[in-house]
Amino acid sequence: MNHSILIIDDDTDILKVLKANLELHGFGVITAESWMTGRDILAALNQDLLLLDVMLPDGDGFDICRTIRKERPLLPIIMLTAKDKISDKIIGLDGGADDYVVKPFETLELIARIKACLRRSKPTDEELTAVGDLTIDKKRRIVSIKTREIGLTPKEYELLCFLAAHRGEVAHREDIKKLLWKEHKIYSWSRVIDVHIRHLRQKIEADPSEPYFIITIPGVGYRFRE
Amino acid sequence: MNHSILIIDDDTDILKVLKANLELHGFGVITAESWMTGRDILAALNQDLLLLDVMLPDGDGFDICRTIRKERPLLPIIMLTAKDKISDKIIGLDGGADDYVVKPFETLELIARIKACLRRSKPTDEELTAVGDLTIDKKRRIVSIKTREIGLTPKEYELLCFLAAHRGEVAHREDIKKLLWKEHKIYSWSRVIDVHIRHLRQKIEADPSEPYFIITIPGVGYRFRE
DNA sequence: ATCTCAATGTCATCCTGGTGTCATTACGTA
DNA sequence: TACGTAATGACACCAGGATGACATTGAGAT
Numbered sequence: 001m002n003h004s005i006l007i008i009d010d011d012t013d014i015l016k017v018l019k020a021n022l023e024l025h026g027f028g029v030i031t032a033e034s035w036m037t038g039r040d041i042l043a044a045l046n047q048d049l050l051l052l053d054v055m056l057p058d059g060d061g062f063d064i065c066r067t068i069r070k071e072r073p074l075l076p077i078i079m080l081t082a083k084d085k086i087s088d089k090i091i092g093l094d095g096g097a098d099d100y101v102v103k104p105f106e107t108l109e110l111i112a113r114i115k116a117c118l119r120r121s122k123p124t125d126e127e128l129t130a131v132g133d134l135t136i137d138k139k140r141r142i143v144s145i146k147t148r149e150i151g152l153t154p155k156e157y158e159l160l161c162f163l164a165a166h167r168g169e170v171a172h173r174e175d176i177k178k179l180l181w182k183e184h185k186i187y188s189w190s191r192v193i194d195v196h197i198r199h200l201r202q203k204i205e206a207d208p209s210e211p212y213f214i215i216t217i218p219g220v221g222y223r224f225r226e
Numbered sequence: 227m228n229h230s231i232l233i234i235d236d237d238t239d240i241l242k243v244l245k246a247n248l249e250l251h252g253f254g255v256i257t258a259e260s261w262m263t264g265r266d267i268l269a270a271l272n273q274d275l276l277l278l279d280v281m282l283p284d285g286d287g288f289d290i291c292r293t294i295r296k297e298r299p300l301l302p303i304i305m306l307t308a309k310d311k312i313s314d315k316i317i318g319l320d321g322g323a324d325d326y327v328v329k330p331f332e333t334l335e336l337i338a339r340i341k342a343c344l345r346r347s348k349p350t351d352e353e354l355t356a357v358g359d360l361t362i363d364k365k366r367r368i369v370s371i372k373t374r375e376i377g378l379t380p381k382e383y384e385l386l387c388f389l390a391a392h393r394g395e396v397a398h399r400e401d402i403k404k405l406l407w408k409e410h411k412i413y414s415w416s417r418v419i420d421v422h423i424r425h426l427r428q429k430i431e432a433d434p435s436e437p438y439f440i441i442t443i444p445g446v447g448y449r450f451r452e
Numbered sequence: 453a454t455c456t457c458a459a460t461g462t463c464a465t466c467c468t469g470g471t472g473t474c475a476t477t478a479c480g481t482a
Numbered sequence: 483t484a485c486g487t488a489a490t491g492a493c494a495c496c497a498g499g500a501t502g503a504c505a506t507t508g509a510g511a512t
Contacts (some may be wrong), residue, residue, distance in 0.1 A: 001464095099342075101323075104407055116323075139395045139396070140395055140396060140449065141396040141449070143444055153444070153445075153469075153470055153471080154445035154446065155471070156470090191473085191488080191489090192471075192472055193470095194489070194490090195472075195473090195486095195489095195490090196471085197488095197489090198488095198489065198490070200490095208489095209489085216488070216489090218479095218480075218481095218488075219486090225487095305500090317497060342454085380459080380460095380461080381460070382459095416461070416462055416463070417462085417463090417498090417499075418462080419502070420501090421462090421500095421501095422460085423457095425460095435500085442500090444469085444498070444499075445470090445497095
């Protein structure tokens with residue numbers, strides 16, 4: 001379980017030290033020195049946790065925290081700051097941060113807090129899948145693109161989950177068949193799978209005729225975008 | 227939303243101050259000066275959060291924390307201590323505490339952390355649930371919309387509580403079945419659940435044919451509005 | 453005991469939309 | 483070109499949920 005962490009801080013020294021230390025402890029670390037780039041990384045990659053400095057050249061940490069919360073309510077956020085005034089701490093926690101660490105801090109303590117945070121927020125892999133703009137929340141059985149919720153039928157949902165669970169790999173037609181119809185009721189083997197794939201594409205693809213998520217592998221099956 | 231907090235600390239001065247301050251902020255507070263009494267209170271009452279001192283006359287805070295975790299994995303625990311050595315902090319967090327506060331601390335910060343902890347903790351054992359205009363007061367077993375009280379039958383009430391406790395998540399038909407009829411009673415598996423859902427909807431929904439609170443997930447079950 | 457009423461469970465029916473089939477078209481490759 | 487496979491559109495059917503009516507149960511009251 002290799003967790004990935006995004007650190008946004010404008011202090012390059014701290015970035016270096018933190019990155020080295022966290023990587024030493026088995027985390028995947030990506031750094032950004034401004035909110036602008038950090039935001040892009042957040043949108044592009046599916047990080048497990050965010051270390052956010054309060055003072056950034058292009059934005060206030062508290063505002064940023066609230067902004068992120070609206071889009072990614074589940075993402076664990078730890079605020080990182082030089083200020084140690086109580087009022088700031090309160091704002092940070094009430095603004096939706098999961099924890100708050102004051103610089104200068106002991107790396108070991110930070111790591112302990114990171115682990116605690118990650119432990120609390122389980123639904124990262126098993127229960128919540130995100131590929132690009134697409135999010136599958138298994139607990140709520142909600143699929144959404146950006147923030148728009150998509151209504152899927154049982155078969156469509158199962159199919160999507162299967163594909164997404166094996167994203168990157170080819171899903172053989174036979175495997176899909178086995179998944180969707182365990183007690184095979186299908187006799188004349190028509191093209192039911194294709195039809196469900198089509199329905200899915202119509203719902204999740206921006207342009208169903210030029211699929212981005214669900215790629216056809218002729219003669220084999222389908223592959224879900226990694 | 228009146229949360230109840232149990233404080234276990236052998237320093238009576240701190241107990242007094244904390245109790246006064248927390249009560250001022252709307253919490254219900256019970257105090258204990260030893261692990262022995264604290265444990266009894268914990269078993270007897272259903273507290274929402276535990277403030278636990280590390281140094282107690284009759285036990286080590288870390289051990290206690292782990293012990294409690296085994297029995298009550300969901301109970302939010304905040305460790306309270308005069309020691310500020312990093313190693314202690316790590317042990318505390320890894321031992322299952324949700325947060326860690328070093329004495330002397332600012333009351334406001336502590337309260338912020340308490341709130342943050344409670345916000346994170348599962349709404350499973352909430353005494354009072356409110357979703358939109360709907361309020362469920364578990365202590366009094368009263369359900370009301372706006373201020374109008376709604377009379378519910380036992381089954382309807384249980385069902386509503388279950389759905390509301392897991393609001394946002396899907397309640398699988400099987401889970402509902404297990405909840406309402408612990409393992410037996412029903413033979414011909416007809417559509418009893420649907421019927422109770424309908425009754426509930428007729429009572430709590432403004433327009434039962436266009437449900438706002440109880441959403442149907444075809445093929446799976448139901449989901450309560452978040 | 454019986455009566456009454458509310459709570460609960462069963463059943464028949466309706467109806468929507470999920471699912472599967474097929475004919476046709478489009479695409480890619482030998 | 484022809485051939486095989488996938489995409490597409492149209493459509494028929496049927497499963498599962500909603501609904502209404504009714505049967506059964508059980509707790510109080512008389």
